[in-house]
Amino acid sequence: METMVGRNARIVSVKGREVLDSRGRPTVEAEVAFEGATNTQSVVRAMVPSGKSTGGAEAKELRDADPGRYAGMGCLEAAKSIGVLGKAVVGMDPTDQKAIDAALLELDTSPQKDKSGIGANAVLAVSMACCRAGALVKGVPLCRHINDLAAKAIGEPVRMVMPVPCLNVINGGVHAGNLLAFQEFFLIPAGAESFGEALRIGAETYQVLKKVIQEEYGLRDTAVGDEGGFAPNIASPEEGMRLLMKAIERAGHTTKIFLGSDPAASEFFKDGTYDLGFKSAQVGGEKKSAAEMVELYEKICSDFPMVLLEDPFDEEDFASHAALTSKVGDRIEIVGDDLYCTNCSRVEKGLESKATNAMLLKVNQIGSVTESLDAWSLCRRNGWGVFVSHRSGETEDSFIADLSVGIGAGHIKSGAPCRSERLAKYNQLLRIEEELGIPYAGMKFRTPWDF
Template structure:
């Protein structure tokens, strides 16, 4: 008779014995259902023959192969600060691993709110921007700690596309709600204005006005033909408060997946981008390093060059490029100190990490770089090339309808085109112009593209649409611009960055991964640029820690790729000239 039969037939067995027997039965069934006896027998047999020194380590490794995949258990949002001391959000990802909750990683991206105009905006504008930023951070933290944490709970970090789809859908719902709210507020304002401005009686023209009209209609002196007015500024794209939560969580999930897979972040992103293909011939992005800042906020008359950027020639390693530009910057400082009549110059650094210097003419900063290069036995145009961030939107005077390229030297959009064509003809080493015009000056973008695109990239940064809008565009191969500077800010997910880079590359556009003026200390952008295969990376200058940390990460990635034999050579600069039948818009 079995023990269970004995229990059933013997009514004198105590309650405690019966309950203990039932407990053992449930335990045996639980272990049998999960295959534990078989696995224990298997590992004990194999371990006996292998006789590992670390018995319990061997057991732990064996059973870890059967554990459930890590899943997100919680998200924690925290307020941190970027390189300018502005608040941003940091996201921590917690996962359940082998029945224990662990913090896997943290991530932060830069926030890009509606800009107050430029570095020289009025204090009131900066105060308003600061208020908006604080509001956005507060909303982002609420989203991360509650709805987004609940949305991604139980999700596997390795499934990046699913996570980003959930995040984007969440954003779209709130974005649509905000748009409806703004439309309703607009209707209410228009209604109030219409009621307040409605006159009781139509105004009658005065006799004096009639006389002036008659006098004006008669013959008079000849007047000069007025210039064609510039297009008005387009409304700014709506930046949804709290949207930085979406991009931050997306990056944090991506980093968590890489940590859990015990691989570098760039390798994980490469696997997503190339459907798990083996790493080989991975090309490092070519650095675009800002050495000088001669924009509107710098001393001197010159306003046009917010950033004077140096681009090492393709074929150099990232380490070689970085070292060359470090030496070049030192040599430039020596030359400026020597030329100064008042002793060593004041080393002011811009938010982008470049030296802020004042010049009177367009040629001076370019000549300085050329002279410094000669002392290092480098040839500008061969060993090094140049790019200029014109930041034209900061130079426009809407009352005059002209750009103030230098103090007291205004130029209309057509004159700006002539200026750039002449500058590039005299300095052929300049192979890229960033934001040479406002995005509204579509006609002049096309003229400039026709004139210089065979030898110079026209890149849109502020003049570009946000990535979410670019992803809607089916065809990016319209003339007017050569490429876009892509930034992971606000609601931009990792999947968005991968997809827009693929589309730009497929349609022969240049991809540049860039940073905002206020950059976080997170170095993930370096991994992202390598993983998706960006052509260039624009991180700013060499004089701010939050930027140098990304350069250091790129150096580490290059070393790792070289050790694995997966480092590929950089391609030469190519300038594809694209034409179209329809009038082309810059990525406005």
């Protein structure tokens, strides 16, 4: 609901700068100056994350490709692009997110409309910063402003909920140096009564898990990875699940914490088969057909208290996703990440084939707030869950915390309860819960609208 202040506000200037993400690699920050009705000028900023395990259909970042600087990963060109993009939105009302993003997207002249020329990282930085400015102009928390935008996107009021934190506490895949093919293993405290309790029992279990891993594998295996999870010297997903269950039981939270996993199967899909030994020096590895992978997932879901599987097959393997969803989708959320890349056209394909029952939402996969809301609303209209996510290369920007609440996503992943760039999101959610008294999604994380 716009105020007189909002209708008289305008963006005054936009500039970009190169900053570093949590891996010490460059990313970009947009700085937006704006005026309200009193002509008082304020400044907001937004930083963009970057993924390592990326989908082929993701919008494209702009990198400098100068081998003599940050090994070619510099973002000076993207920072410069922010300045160019800014000229398109100067004078616009920061509360009008849809118009702002439309103006930004008009500058995307790439043949595939993947933002490769102007940089998805540059577009998103401006889009997020303007969204933050819009909330300040309206005098409301960012999550409430996003909630207004979400209601406009779907054409009806959207109930805000506190999301279930899905804590990535064991790492494998391309995120770790062990032999584990599956990329992420989650603690999912859906049985808690509040977000605050969920984060507490998740953090308690994480600390117990550290002790369990140290007892069984030694101190060296308790070092943490990019997302704060441990990477013990294990090779099978079942061993990862066993460690989680041991920690949950020792912490005393067996009735409140469930399990989930992101195999990120595109990373070990080779020559038509799924090679669970792809990181091993052993010739041949442990290769499985798609049908055999379905059987493996069914067994894991039967043997452990699983509630979520993300990207269990290759990013183009819609048929295998559909086969698994038809078998376990009534009780397990099957989430498409690389499969969809927060892209409406790919979600439409997933809906037609009944490939999954949920989509992972990563704002930098698509590159603007409005396009992210479009993908969310498409899923919501079709009864799919939406799982908001960070990236492995993160920043201290907590935008996705407010996003997850504003769209009533029901669940969020931002890594383990460790490392400040991860905790920035979880701590912001603690503030939101305290200040606004929003209910916790809990066991309804898949259908948060169904309270």
